[in-house]
Amino acid sequence: MLLNSIKEIKSEIKNWRVKGLKIALVPTMGALHEGHLSLIKKAKTECDKVVVSVFVNPIQFGPSEDFEKYPRTLEADLKLCDNEGVDIVFAPNAIEMYGKNKLSNDTLTYVCPPYFYADKLCGKSRIGHFDGVCTVVMKLFNIIQPDYAYFGQKDAQQVLIIKKMVEDLNIPIEIIQCPIIREHSGLALSSRNKYLSEDGKKNALVLSQILNNIKGCYKKGITDIQALKETAYSYLTEKHDLEYLEILNKNTLEEDKNANINSIILIAFRIDGVRLIDNLYIED
Ligand code: PAF
Numbered sequence: 001m002l003l004n005s006i007k008e009i010k011s012e013i014k015n016w017r018v019k020g021l022k023i024a025l026v027p028t029m030g031a032l033h034e035g036h037l038s039l040i041k042k043a044k045t046e047c048d049k050v051v052v053s054v055f056v057n058p059i060q061f062g063p064s065e066d067f068e069k070y071p072r073t074l075e076a077d078l079k080l081c082d083n084e085g086v087d088i089v090f091a092p093n094a095i096e097m098y099g100k101n102k103l104s105n106d107t108l109t110y111v112c113p114p115y116f117y118a119d120k121l122c123g124k125s126r127i128g129h130f131d132g133v134c135t136v137v138m139k140l141f142n143i144i145q146p147d148y149a150y151f152g153q154k155d156a157q158q159v160l161i162i163k164k165m166v167e168d169l170n171i172p173i174e175i176i177q178c179p180i181i182r183e184h185s186g187l188a189l190s191s192r193n194k195y196l197s198e199d200g201k202k203n204a205l206v207l208s209q210i211l212n213n214i215k216g217c218y219k220k221g222i223t224d225i226q227a228l229k230e231t232a233y234s235y236l237t238e239k240h241d242l243e244y245l246e247i248l249n250k251n252t253l254e255e256d257k258n259a260n261i262n263s264i265i266l267i268a269f270r271i272d273g274v275r276l277i278d279n280l281y282i283e284d
Pocket residue numbers: 027028029055057060133136137155158
């Protein structure tokens with residue numbers, strides 16, 4: 001069932017609550033792919049009812065980012081959700097979500113995660129991005145009041161920040177992190193892969209190659225973070241505009257002296273102007 005209004009979805013969910021049903025939320029910006037479907041499938045096996053939200057959230061995009069051109073494929077998304085047995089697709093518009101407020105923190109209440117987590121990695125180039133993410137996720141949590149919410153590890157920083165928000169604000173929702181889904185080639189699935197040319201797609205494989213190479217070097221005994229990072233440079237060509245390559249603690253995003261069992265390797269680069277991110281636990 002497709003619902004666009006907060007009032008309608010709240011009343012539908014009230015009926016589920018009365019019956020004591022376990023409710024899952026899978027928040028998305030649409031353009032659904034196998035990565036999203038893996039979250040939905042897991043939610044289906046663990047909960048009685050599954051809500052998928054489809055909302056391209058304007059306040060998490062910077063002024064020069066791809067909000068306007070972000071892929072919007074609602075018809076196809078609805079078919080995929082239908083095939084997976086999703087109970088409700090919640091697809092509000094921006095006025096439904098934010099009213100007629102000017103979309104800035106001059107007039108709208110934002111949920112702002114701690115700088116320590118939000119200002120590094122993606123947050124360094126995407127100023128205010130995680131304020132926008134936390135604000136919309138908090139609103140979705142309040143509207144739907146799920147028992148569980150499902151997020152992909154591909155946005156590892158996002159999941160960590162949302163878990164922190166849930167803990168710090170005592171939100172009674174369990175966050176479930178699901179593994180990255182990759183093409184056979186190793187490329188992590190992303191709605192933004194749609195922007196890539198054939199050539200761009202080939203160059204994008206360097207993302208997962210770098211991650212696997214660093215993991216391989218670690219397994220051979222190299223733990224010095226600088227030395228591990230340096231192994232990446234031979235993969236990069238003038239086509240790859242590296243934004244960051246970091247090896248951090250997966251639970252705290254702190255820098256350790258040496259890579260260890262808790263390390264996560266995170267990378268972001270642009271190819272032909274398309275920004276791609278990926279990550280890998282150094283040990284699974
Ligand atoms: O990961 C995403 O697609 C978005 O950041 C989210 C969590 C749906 C919030 O808009």
